[in-house]
Amino acid sequence: MTVDTARDRAGALEGDGLVRIGERPVGRRQTIVKSLWIGVWLLYLSAPVDDLISGGHGPGAVALGALGLAAFVAWYLVLVFRTVRQFAPRRVLLSLAVMAVQAGVLSLALGREWLVLFVYVAIASGAALPPRYSRWTVPGATALLAVTATAVPGGVAYLVGLVVPALLGGFAMVGIRKMIQTTVELREARATVAALAANEERLRLARDLHDLLGHSLSLITLKSELAGRMLPDHPEKAAQQVADIEKVSRQALVDVREAVSGYRRPTLTAELAGARTALTAAGIAAAVPLDPTLPELPEEAESALAWALREAVTNVVRHSGARRCTVGLGARQTLDGPEVELSVRDDGAGGGPVQPGNGLNGLTERLAAVGGRLSAGPTAGGFTLSARVPLPQPLGSDA
Structure with missing residues (x-):
């Protein structure tokens, strides 16, 4: 499993635990949490149930009351637990009307303890209807509660304890549903930002290679045609053209190597600045040291750490769903000698144990080439990637 795959699986697990109002749960974990x-x-x-048990009603009233309560709870669960995106607002409004009628009939028939059912009507309104409807249905359910309470013996005394929960509970569901919608949109925006950044990098490399090779390859083609026309009548001139082709080819090779080297060997300073920019653009609080005090690192060791930083930040932006990411970079003395450690910690989904894969092996091989090592996996409250490279001199000599 690559690091990317691990983060994808971690993100999926996190999504399974997210309680989404008015949406059908996906997966066993989300079903349990929502239930x-x-x-x-x-x-x-408990108030209506207690009234059925000890309210002094006859057997027929108890049986009808239990049946009515069961039907009411079934309607409520359909609206709150299962998905409602498939339902037209008219169907949801019809269901809420049925629940309101049930609450009214049970309250008038069995007593004031049943007025609490109107609170569930208000909450179901906020959870199952879009805001343009629920801003009217929640107060409507509350008003119906007040009207019914005046017709039930002793019901007015219950109004203070029920009107406020009905209003607050209904509008709280509206706010929670909007908050979840915003969270989903932010995650989609993070993925879009990461995709755009990757596309921009590919376009940059494509532009660089085009600019470097376009002129050189055109010149090589032209001189090859000239050399072909000069043979066999003018071998000396053809040889000169071939020499020019060799010269242009060597220069093009040097240019490409420099371009690819610059692309494949990022510096820590540039990657730290890029990490802060990428994390901030994705809406993740970034704690990144932009100018750490470090001993002088060999070019290969710095490049390996910079690659590890780029890969880790990319995974945080694309897969973690984190709110905060902390990058640590510093030198330390170990039993094996002085080394520089890079750590990237986030508070997103940790996922399961990370198995070696292409992405992880690539970073491991880069670090192993300079005597370093890599570790990555879930930690308490998040995910951590650590990369370490040895220093060729004792700590403090260049600090």
């Missing part, structure tokens, strides 16, 4: 979340609120139905 527990909804089950907590169903505890407030």
Whole structure:
């Protein structure tokens, strides 16, 4: 498994645990979490249940009341637990109307303890309807609660304890649903930012190679045609053209090597600045040292650390769903000698154990070439990638 794959799986696990109002849960974990979340609120139905058990109603009233309560809870769960995107607003409004009628009939027939059902009507309105509807249905359910309470013996005394929860609970569901929608949009925006950054880098390299090779290859083609026309009548002139072709080819090779070297050997200073920019653009709080005090590093060791930093930050932006990322870079003394350690920690999804793969092996090989080592995996509250390279001189000599 590559680092990218590990972060993808971590992101999927995190998504499974996200309780989304008005949407069907995906996966076992999300189903369990959402069931527990909804089950907590169903505890407030203890008043109607207690009234059925000890309210002094006849057997027929108890049986009809239990049946009505079960039907009400079923309607409520359909609206809150399952997906409602497939349902037209009219179907949701019809369901809410059925619930309101059930709440009214049960309250009038069995007593004031059943007025709490209107609170669930208001909450279901906020959870299942778009804001343009719920801003009217939540107050409407609350008003219906107040009207019904005046017709139920002793119901007015319950109004203070029910009107406020109905209004706050209904509009709280509206706010939570909007917050979740915004969170999903932010994650999509992060993925878009990462894709745009990758595309821009590919375009930059393509432009550089085109600018470097376009002129040289055109000149080589032209001189090859000239050399072909000069043979066999003018071998000396043809030889001169061949010599020019060799010269142009060598220069083009040097230019390409320099371009590719600049692309494949980033510096720590540039990558630290780029990491802060990328994380900030993705909406992740970045703690990145832009000018760390370090001993002088060999070019190959610095390049390996810079590549590790680029790869780690890219994974954070694209896959972690993190809110904060901390980059640490410093020298330390170990039993094996002095070394420089780079660490990238985020508070996103950790995922399972990381198995060696193409991406991870690539970084491991770069570090191994300079005597370094790499470790990556989930930690408490997030994910950490650490890269270490040895120093050729004792600590403090160049600090």
